[in-house]
Every structure is written in structure tokens, then in C-alpha cells.
């Protein structure tokens with residue numbers, strides 16, 4: 254996704270354009286997935302990630318987002334357990350690395366390359382180092398050992414240095430050797446509460462260095478529970494018949510690079526939006542990307558909520574407001590916007606045990622629909638108490654307030670959806686399911702680990 258602080262900054266636009274021109278995402282062939290015809294099932298968990306902990310590639314949103322989905326895998330020989338934030342909007346996976354300890358305990362949030370016999374730094378003359386690093390704010394360079402040196406930047410404009418390296422990754426099935434990742438120095442502040450185990454990030458977009466491309470995964474699927482944010486991630490060809498039939502929408506591909514179009518993103522065609530059953534009148538608005546690539550619609554597990562371009566957001570906001578103004582009390586503070594971009598908020602008395610019935614919001618795609626219903630359309634602002642009321646905000650926000658040029662569908666809105674990313678057929682399949690039940694069933698049927 255394209256993010257910039259000021260929509261009128263031409264230098265940044267040119268820079269982004271040059272980066273895109275130089276480092277095109279390469280679509281890869283998915284035929285030789287090493288675990289072909291096998292499913293790897295991994296439980297998903299959600300964690301509150303302290304703001305500033307995750308470095309953001311230059312092309313990602315700059316705001317702090319809190320709740321992230323994590324998955325536990327192993328890296329190295331012998332395997333070290335690591336917990337990674339899943340991000341379908343980033344390319345390169347990276348780990349916080351530290352050589353300091355001579356042994357590693359399971360709660361240690363660092364990967365220790367010194368304890369892995371299969372750890373191999375990438376040489377700076379390798380093509381991986383020279384051509385394929387579009388997640389970095391500055392191109393990778395050579396360090397004094399001739400290793401590929403990389404920099405990742407954080408939301409607060411600080412940065413983290415490290416090396417590109419390769420090592421063996423395990424997802425519960427056969428070990429996958431030679432996976433390229435960023436081994437970043439761990440001189441970060443892990444916040445005051447040391448109870449924090451996340452080691453890094455798993456990049457899952459369509460770029461050539463993403464895990465999906467490196468593993469040549471033909472398909473992956475996930476399901477995020479609405480109650481406790483747990484869920485499952487399936488890597489590989491899955492045939493989970495009890496999910497029912499999926500509705501498919503094609504992945505949008507762009508043959509020419511455009512400044513605001515992220516060609517490595519999971520991009521789909523948005524056709525309309527409904528509130529309850531009322532289709533919004535968006536007849537004056539073009540929902541497709543324009544000649545700059547602005548107006549792209551993408552699914553992104555690395556973003557918590559959903560953001561729509563200003564003109565569309567305004568119409569949605571107005572309709573949602575008019576359908577809720579008799580049952581909910583709008584917060585009358587024009588200066589308040591939750592996470593900078595969600596400015597439709599309500600005051601709900603603390604002694605009110607449940608929210609009134611809420612209108613659903615449906616995103617209509619070419620061939621499929623995503624209905625966000627019930628309490629999922631609102632989010633209780635943490636520690637947002639005013640008087641005797643708690644504050645709830647609409648979970649759709651305004652991209653314009655973030656300086657973002659796209660429609661981004663975050664993981665909150667993807668709860669209780671079976672989401673299948675079918676890369677061979679270049680499409681996304683969706684079905685409304687109850688993910689806690691499906692997860693139990695999938696895990697309960699012994700789908701944990703490889704299957705024929």
C-alpha cells in the first residue's frame with residue numbers, strides 16, 4: 254500500500270515511483286511447492302503489539318496499530334521457536350536477532366543465529382541483495398564482511414539495521430531450507446512489560462521474497478475467530494469441505510507499474526457497499542484505481558481495521574449514522590478520531606449491558622461479498638471512558654486522514670470469514686463461517702501437521 258505523510262509531497266511521490274520502477278514484484282510459479290498436496294495447519298493467535306515495536310516497510314501505513322495476528326514456527330538447526338506477526342501486506346520476513354546468549358529459552362523474543370548451524374548470511378553480491386529489496390526504505394548495501402546489510406524503519410522514524418540471511422523454516426511439516434529473511438539487530442526497546450514474545454514478522458504478499466513466493470505455496474487460507482481473535486492458517490492446497498462453497502473474486506493485476514498501486518498486494522475489485530440491505534449511492538465515484546494507481550482495494554492482515562478513500566467513507570459514514578442515530582448516542586467531539594482515522598464514535602452508558610442491534614456493512618466485490626455484522630462494526634476504544642460512558646467507534650475509517658491512497662481491508666473485518674488465497678488461479682475465495690467452530694474442527698480432526 255502507498256502511504257505518505259503529506260499528499261502534496263511530490264518528492265515522496267517520485268521516490269515511491271522510482272522504487273516501484275526499480276524493484277518490481279515478481280510473480281512466481283507455484284508449481285513446485287515443496288509440500289505439494291500437503292496441508293500445513295498453524296494456529297493463529299492475537300497479540301497486542303506495543304506501538305513502535307514493528308518496523309514498517311516504507312510502503313506501509315504509518316499509524317500505530319495494536320492487535321496483530323501471530324503464528325508460531327521454528328527457524329534454524331536445531332529449531333528455535335519463534336512467534337511472528339502475519340502480514341499479507343509485506344514482502345520480507347524478518348526476525349529480531351541477537352547473538353548475546355549462549356542458549357535460548359522459549360520465551361526469548363530473539364532468534365540467535367549463532368546457535369543455528371544452517372544460518373547463512375546473504376552475500377552482498379547476490380542478486381537477492383542487489384535487486385529484490387523493495388520493503389527497505391534505502392537499498393541494501395555491503396557491510397564490512399561483504400554481507401548484505403539492510404535497514405528497516407519503524408513508525409516513529411527510528412530504524413533497525415541487520416543482515417539478509419537464509420535459514421531453515423519449519424511450519425510443523427518438512428523443514429524448508431534456505432528461506433531468505435532479515436536478521437535484524439535487537440537493540441529495540443521491548444517496552445516496559447517484558448511479557449512479549451514476538452520475534453518478528455512473516456511477509457506474505459506476492460513479492461518475490463515473501464514466504465508465499467519462496468515456498469511456492471499454491472494456496473493459503475485462514476479463518477479468524479470473532480470472539481477471542483484466535484484462528485487457523487493453512488498453507489497449501491486445502492479441501493475443507495465443511496466450510497461450504499466459497500465465492501470467488503479475481504485478484505486484480507496491473508501490468509504497468511503505477512506510483513500508488515502496490516502490485517505485490519492482494520488486490521481485488523470493489524463494486525459497492527451496503528449498509529443493512531441498502532446499497533450506497535456511489536454512482537459519482539469510481540472505485541477502481543485511477544491512472545496513478547490510487548483507489549486500489551486490498552486485503553491486508555497486517556492492518557487491524559478497514560480504511561476507505563474519503564469520498565466513499567463520507568457516504569458510508571452518513572448512511573451508518575442515519576441508521577444508528579435513533580439507537581445510539583453519537584459522541585459530539587469533532588476533534589476525536591480513534592487511531593487518527595476513525596471519527597464516527599458513540600457514547601454507550603457503562604451500565605448498558607449490550608449494544609443495540611446494529612446495521613451490517615457489506616463490501617461487495619466482483620463475485621463475492623463480505624458482510625461485517627453485529628458488534629464487529631463497532632470497537633470499544635481501550636480506556637476510552639467519558640463520564641459514565643464508554644466510547645465505541647465505527648471500525649471503518651477514512652484513508653485520507655492517514656494519507657493513504659487505497660482501500661485497505663484489515664483483519665478485524667475478516668473475522669468469521671473463511672479466506673482462501675488461490676494463487677494458481679489468481680483469485681480470493683470467501684465464505685461466512687464461525688471460525689472458532691471451524692478451527693476446532695480442523696485442529697480436532699488432526700489436521701495439525703502435514704497431510705496427504
Ligand SMILES: *[C@@H]1O[C@H](CO)[C@@H](O)[C@H](O)[C@H]1NC(C)=O
Pocket residue numbers: 301302303304319592635636
Ligand atoms: C495499544 O496498546 C497499548 C498497550 O500496549 C495500550 O495502552 C493502547 O491503549 C492501545 N492503543 C489502542 C489504540 O488500542
Ligand SMILES: *[C@@H]1O[C@H](CO)[C@@H](O)[C@H](O)[C@H]1NC(C)=O
Pocket residue numbers: 352353354355367368
Ligand atoms: C556463539 O556461541 C558460542 C557457543 O556455541 C559461544 O562460545 C560464543 O561466545 C557465541 N558468540 C557470541 C557472539 O555470543
Ligand SMILES: *[C@@H]1O[C@H](CO)[C@@H](O)[C@H](O)[C@H]1NC(C)=O
Pocket residue numbers: 351353439440
Ligand atoms: C548484546 O550485547 C551488546 C554489547 O554487549 C549490547 O549492547 C546489547 O544491548 C545486547 N543485546 C541484547 C538484546 O541483550
Ligand SMILES: *[C@@H]1O[C@H](CO)[C@@H](O)[C@H](O)[C@H]1NC(C)=O
Pocket residue numbers: 332333334358359
Ligand atoms: C518449542 O515449542 C515446542 C512446542 O510448543 C516445545 O515442545 C519445545 O520444547 C519448544 N522448544 C524450545 C527450544 O523451546
Ligand SMILES: *[C@@H]1O[C@H](CO)[C@@H](O)[C@H](O)[C@H]1NC(C)=O
Pocket residue numbers: 300359360448449450
Ligand atoms: C510468552 O511466553 C511465555 C512462555 O512461553 C508465556 O507464559 C507467556 O504467556 C507469553 N506471553 C505472551 C504475551 O504471549
Ligand SMILES: *[C@@H]1O[C@H](CO)[C@@H](O)[C@H](O)[C@H]1NC(C)=O
Pocket residue numbers: 352366367372374
Ligand atoms: C551472529 O552470529 C552469526 C553466526 O555466527 C554471525 O554470522 C553474525 O555476524 C553474528 N552477528 C553479530 C552481530 O555478531
Ligand SMILES: *[C@@H]1O[C@H](CO)[C@@H](O)[C@H](O)[C@H]1NC(C)=O
Pocket residue numbers: 492494
Ligand atoms: C474435496 O473433497 C471433496 C469431498 O470430500 C471431493 O469430492 C473433492 O473432489 C475434493 N477436491 C479436491 C480438489 O481434492
Ligand SMILES: *[C@@H]1O[C@H](CO)[C@@H](O)[C@H](O)[C@H]1NC(C)=O
Pocket residue numbers: 534535536537
Ligand atoms: C446518486 O447521487 C447522485 C449525486 O451524487 C445523484 O445525482 C443521483 O440521482 C443519485 N442516484 C440515486 C439513485 O439516488
Ligand SMILES: *[C@@H]1O[C@H](CO)[C@@H](O)[C@H](O)[C@H]1NC(C)=O
Pocket residue numbers: 574575576578579
Ligand atoms: C437521524 O437521521 C435521520 C435521517 O438522516 C434524520 O431524519 C433524523 O433527524 C436523525 N435523528 C436524529 C436524532 O439525529
Ligand SMILES: *[C@@H]1O[C@H](CO)[C@@H](O)[C@H](O)[C@H]1NC(C)=O
Pocket residue numbers: 602604605606641
Ligand atoms: C444507567 O444509569 C443511568 C443514570 O446514570 C440511568 O438513568 C439508567 O436507567 C441506567 N440504565 C440501566 C440499564 O441501568
Ligand SMILES: *[C@@H]1O[C@H](CO)[C@@H](O)[C@H](O)[C@H]1NC(C)=O
Pocket residue numbers: 640641
Ligand atoms: C455516574 O453515575 C453515578 C451514579 O451511577 C453518578 O453519581 C455520577 O454523577 C455519574 N457521573 C457522571 C459524570 O455522569
